[in-house]
Amino acid sequence: MANQKKNNNLASWLEETYEEITIYLKFPPEHRSKIKSTNPIERLNEELRRRERCIRIFPDNKSCIKLFGAILQDTSENWINNRIYLNKPIERIKEYRSEMAKFENISKCEYKKECG
DSSP states (O other): HHHHHHHHHHHHHHHHHHHHGGGGGSSSSHHHHHHHHHHHHHHHHHHHHHHHHHHHHSSSSHHHHEEEEEEHHHHHHHHHTTTTHHHSSHHHHHHHHHHHHHHHHHHHHHHHHHHH
C-alpha cells in the first residue's frame, strides 16, 4: 500500500515536471552532456575563487567588481566564440531544431493518414 502511494506520487511528479526534466533533449546530442552537467559553472566558480585568493583583500567594491566582471566577460566571449564549451552552438542548435521540426511534421502527416 505504501509503495503504491509512493509510486503514484512519483508518477504524478514525473508527469508534472517532464518538460523541465527533459528540456536538454531539445538540444543536439553532442551538447547534452555539457548542458545537463554543472561542471562549467563549478569550474567558473573555482576560477573566481582562485583569483580572489591571490588578491586576498580588495581595496574597494569597485575593484572586486572589475576583476570578476573581466573574468566573467572573458569566459562569456570564449563560449560565444566557440573556443570552449560548445562547438558552434547556435548554428548546430538551429540545424537540430529544423531537423526535428521536419521529423515532427512527417510524423503528424503519417498520423493523420492512418487516423484520418
